[in-house]
Amino acid sequence: MTTHNALYKYLLFLGDNGLIQGHRLSELCSNGPILEEDLAMTNLALDHIGRAQAFLKYAGEVEGKGRTEDDLAYKRGEREFYNNLIAELPNGDFACTMARMLIVSSFEYLLFTALCTSKNATIAAIAAKAVKEAKYHFMHSRDWCYRLGKGTEESHRRLQNGFNEFWMFTGELFEMDADFAALANDGIGADLTVLKPQWLTLVQPILADSNIAIPNVDYMQTGSRNGIHTEYLGHILSEMQYLQRAYPDAKW
Amino acid sequence: MVSEDIHSKEGIFRLLSSICDPEIPVVSIEEMGMLRDVIFHEHSCEVIITPTYTGCPAMGIIEDDIIALLKQHGVQEPKVTLVYSPAWTTDWMTETTKQKLRDFGIAAPMHSSCSSWIKPANAHVHCPRCNSKNTKVVSQFGSTACKALYSCNDCKEPFDYFKCH
Numbered sequence: 001m002t003t004h005n006a007l008y009k010y011l012l013f014l015g016d017n018g019l020i021q022g023h024r025l026s027e028l029c030s031n032g033p034i035l036e037e038d039l040a041m042t043n044l045a046l047d048h049i050g051r052a053q054a055f056l057k058y059a060g061e062v063e064g065k066g067r068t069e070d071d072l073a074y075k076r077g078e079r080e081f082y083n084n085l086i087a088e089l090p091n092g093d094f095a096c097t098m099a100r101m102l103i104v105s106s107f108e109y110l111l112f113t114a115l116c117t118s119k120n121a122t123i124a125a126i127a128a129k130a131v132k133e134a135k136y137h138f139m140h141s142r143d144w145c146y147r148l149g150k151g152t153e154e155s156h157r158r159l160q161n162g163f164n165e166f167w168m169f170t171g172e173l174f175e176m177d178a179d180f181a182a183l184a185n186d187g188i189g190a191d192l193t194v195l196k197p198q199w200l201t202l203v204q205p206i207l208a209d210s211n212i213a214i215p216n217v218d219y220m221q222t223g224s225r226n227g228i229h230t231e232y233l234g235h236i237l238s239e240m241q242y243l244q245r246a247y248p249d250a251k252w
Numbered sequence: 253m254v255s256e257d258i259h260s261k262e263g264i265f266r267l268l269s270s271i272c273d274p275e276i277p278v279v280s281i282e283e284m285g286m287l288r289d290v291i292f293h294e295h296s297c298e299v300i301i302t303p304t305y306t307g308c309p310a311m312g313i314i315e316d317d318i319i320a321l322l323k324q325h326g327v328q329e330p331k332v333t334l335v336y337s338p339a340w341t342t343d344w345m346t347e348t349t350k351q352k353l354r355d356f357g358i359a360a361p362m363h364s365s366c367s368s369w370i371k372p373a374n375a376h377v378h379c380p381r382c383n384s385k386n387t388k389v390v391s392q393f394g395s396t397a398c399k400a401l402y403s404c405n406d407c408k409e410p411f412d413y414f415k416c417h
């Protein structure tokens with residue numbers, strides 16, 4: 001049976017994925033390689049942060065301690081974040097950013113498709129909106145994979161390098177723990193093990209068409225389900241939470 | 253000031269039809285499909301709205317505008333509630349609304365079925381100025397979350413396309 005705490009943690013997982021990925025993408029604002037992509041990356045960031053706001057607001061309600069989405073974003077420590085590790089990794093060059101976007105958006109597209117039929121009405125409602133956005137992100141990164149993968153020797157090398165960097169973080173996307181299993185069993189959460197073959201079916205042909213070899217990794221990174229992160233999350237939080245930490249409860 | 257019946261849903265809807273999406277000032281929030289319902293409670297009036305995109309930064313302004321307008325018309329304790337279901341779609345826009353967008357220089361959204369990614373659609377976006385279908389996408393993302401950038405190969409003008417969603 002789903003416990004209250006399991007639902008709260010699941011909502012943090014959904015919200016934190018949006019928040020941390022959104023924050024990473026927002027770093028490209030005014031740093032995009034071309035103006036159009038600068039706009040694209042900031043739009044992508046905005047979609048992720050909007051999704052985070054919706055999930056974290058609901059997480060605060062479920063927790064029942066009167067915490068808002070802002071409290072949860074700005075006043076939790078690193079060990080209380082449950083985003084997938086891949087969301088917090090540095091952007092790298094543009095090809096790396098697109099490689100990660102393809103991995104993450106295809107996963108999110110499948111996850112939110114599954115969550116559209118969640119028995120939890122609020123999760124289903126947010127998922128129904130997020131799935132449309134994730135699909136658009138997926139289409140955008142897919143087109144860039146084709147362009148970079150089939151572009152010049154240099155663009156191909158960089159894209160392959162991006163997938164090499166991120167591939168060892170793809171195993172974690174489909175990891176289930178006892179709480180996730182209980183939620184899936186009750187029809188509230190998604191069974192991520194079912195999504196894995198669907199994800200490979202979606203991504204493999206794109207990599208093949210982009211002349212990208214699937215990296216051979218014998219070790220998959222893990223940890224975020226237990227709040228264990230890479231060193232990068234702390235750096236993101238120190239910047240994102242600076243104002244609220246230095247001036248608690250400061251308002252605009 | 254027009255006086256509207258502030259005790260009926262229709263009256264409140266008519267009042268709120270003057271509130272526009274701040275990013276597209278020619279189309280009201282009702283025409284956009286963002287205004288969903290009005291619920292009267294014993295001492296308050298609750299307006300239900302839905303966002304276009306989850307992160308739409310215009311939502312805060314729209315909420316403030318609704319509350320200010322209702323207060324100005326003597327509505328007691330107005331409040332705004334954001335709902336996500338049913339998920340907003342550009343299919344809710346009427347043909348009249350789409351024409352208003354075109355007149356403003358924004359190409360209107362096609363039916364949402366055009367966004368299929370399994371087989372990228374070859375559907376044409378018509379230039380809002382010369383109606384040519386000989387147009388090209390400049391960027392899938394534009395100045396706001398709801399738009400993409402296009403340009404017309406015939407009249408050479410750049411324009412915004414309201415993405416189907």
Ligand SMILES: [Zn+2]
Pocket residue numbers: 379380381382383384404405406407408409
């Ligand atoms: Zn034209």
